Amino acid sequence: MKYVIRITAIIAACIFYGAFFCHAETSVSYDIFFKANRLYDDGDFAGAAKLYEELISKGVLSGNIYYNLGNAYYKMGKTGKALLNYERAKKFIPDSEELSANVSFIKSTLDVEQPEETYSIYQKIWRSIRGAVSVSAWFIISAVLFFSICLILGIGFINYHFRPKSHLISGTLTLIFILSFICFFDAYNSGKNFKEGIIILPEADVRYSPSYSGVVAFKLSEGMRAQIIRGQDPWTHIRLSKEKSGWVESEAIEAIW
């Protein structure tokens, strides 16, 4: 009995200490966040940005931190960095009205129109289906469907009378599962192979080859969005649309993720 009490006390102490440590860690993060907000209110946007970046580098990630960082960069005149952090904030707070409003406002101030990729009707339909939910959501849907298929088939094996129905239901679910798994796989590959980035310098020359002697194809302004194909330091291969791709200095573009 004494042994049990001792073990229970040790485990309770560990849990309490762990909770206290986590709380202490969280408290420090809140302190830094509020200090950054005070600096922002006082007009020290560079100081505020530095503290928000410090939080992010420590692994404290939230949509509000990225949003505030975007605001600080905008106030510093760095629209590219502002848009970049707003895009990062979208992952956490996609439904934020303030975020959408700020992004729309900044995009309306850009000098150059963002070229849009042209898709066929089938590509548009596929992209809208694939983009309906996140990659994680597709994975969960596929996993749940697969589990359901196996469960229904299994019940059919056990219960003879249910067997014909189980084949029908599992067959239908299998078709949906195949579709959802393809959506997951395509979304996962797209996210892995085709990163997106934002131009963070006032102007960036896009050249046909990764060299300063390469011909400048066109210029991008701060805040424009491009697909990052691959990096080859100090150059990055980017693509805006079917006819607009080239090489830009790696310093000029920063990946959203």
Next chain:
Amino acid sequence: MWKRIGSFLILGVFLICCAAVTFAREAEVSISVSQKEVLLGDSVILTITVKGIPNPETPELPDIPGFDVKFRGFRQESFSSMTIIVNGRQVKNERTGGGYNFDFELIPQSTGVLTVPPLPIVINGTKYTTQAFQVNVLDQSEKREDIFIDVHFDKTKAYLGEKFLATFKWYFSKDIANYRINIPWLENIKDFLVTDPELDKDRSYQRLIVNGDKQIAAIKSREFYKGQEYMVVSFQKVLTPLAAGIYRLEPVFLKCDVITGYRRSRRGSLFDSFFDSDFEDFFGFGRDAVTEPFATRSNEIALTVNEVPGQDKPVEYNGAVGRFTFDVDVKPRSLKVGEPITLTMKVAGSGNIEQLQLPHIPDIESFKSYEPESKVNITQENGQVRGEKIFEKVLIPRSPGDYKIPEITFAFFNPATGRYQTEVRGPFSIHVDKAEKEEEVTVIAITPEGPEDRPRRELKVLKKGIHYIMTDIGKIVSPKKPIYENIVLSLLVFLTPVIMLVGMFVFGRRRERLNTDIAFARSRQAFKSSRIFIKQAELALKNGQTREFYDLLIKGINTYLAEKLNRQLGSVGVTLAEELRGKGLKEKECEEFTSLYEKANEVIFSSLNVESEKLKKDFKTANELITRLERILR
């Protein structure tokens, strides 16, 4: 059946292991080092080559004592294919390359023989360990008068809020083939913000590479120094202290190859191709130059940052340090209700312009105010950072009348005089008339609770801007990989339902067979059915009921055999001995089987007395027989 399932599982696991081993054999990780002897200020490139793994993740190097480590980038080797054809027939086709090279820059921090220990690296979840190696770091070369660097700060003591202007100048009167500049405090310096000064748009700048990959806008010029003409490459950095204290900045390192001669004459202007992409043609000279390495460094510099004095600090002081002028403009002074007034406050001069905060403006009754906008213009004159910060605040009067915008005070600390200064502007008189069009009011009923019918104005957006920051940190998400990037967990997610399905399939099949195959069902039931009689026989044994004991024992065996062989109870007995021998029962066991029946008959029909030991032995024999039959009669 279970044996078959087990065999398939073992075979499957074996095949997977073979595939994994085969796959693992193809992966290859190796390291190489650009040089093992360097001058202090130079760096070593450590290249990790990965082959056989598609799209490997960038490996992370741990801290290496004595070195600063930076990731320089990765290169992919292109594939090359070689086909050997003999007598018109292809006999060999080799494909090589396709590896990934990850370059890490190791910058030594001191002279001497430094050891890089074995480094553990993880690539796509697999751990590898590099070999240890040594790097001999030599001290700088002897000083030269034809090449040197100078790092100068406009001041070494300042107050918190003041900026330091650092000017870097590289003098040389010899031709240079390659160069490398390291500024340790450029990127990560505690308690300082390092920024670039405003560039002069009318001047042309060149890009200079420092710290391996940082590009800086530099000016090239000619200067006379101690009676000698030099080419000078110079640039500036602005350091803004964030905390008081004494700070020691490490020396700036320069390493370059000085051209001592040429193999063939191909001379051009020193800066003709300053920023050619081909590094070897940096200064416009080809690979034909004969060079000699040279390294040097500037002196260590100490900067002192003091807090502004606490004595005589005005209440309105908000951190402004420098020399400033302060102007306030209010327009218009006469207006109507609903029209905006713009209060413009301009602070100009030299100091911490960017960090200036809005001077305090007390609230004015009957005026609606909006969050102020600010903009900053910074210029650089004679090495001094100057500029202006303009605050604009919009006020809208709600009702007509004569108002006064009270005095606005701006306080700052002047480091030149060592005192605080206070500038006061205002008060400002404002006259507000009624709005041009009176709103038409139709009174339907005037009762304490009754409604009033009043037409309303449309809400107009005066000016667009960004929304305020979030005041709450929000939901914090831990930066962990999603489940689908963990192969083991992903496999588990999909494998578990399969295992469940297999289990349900096996269970379902067995159940079906039990329902349809009587022989199978009876066979499965045999042991259980016999146990009823065996247990009763055990009870009879304990109670010393010999006849009953043997009767129940034989019934147990007969029940077992009848169920197992799908026969009628009356048709089984000692006569099955031969049949059981044919099915695998050993000779001795057959004899035991037969003698058990004979004994039982003797006891049952002739009331023979049997010793208790014998009874126990027969009980044991019967149990062993049934167990043995259970194994051979599947």
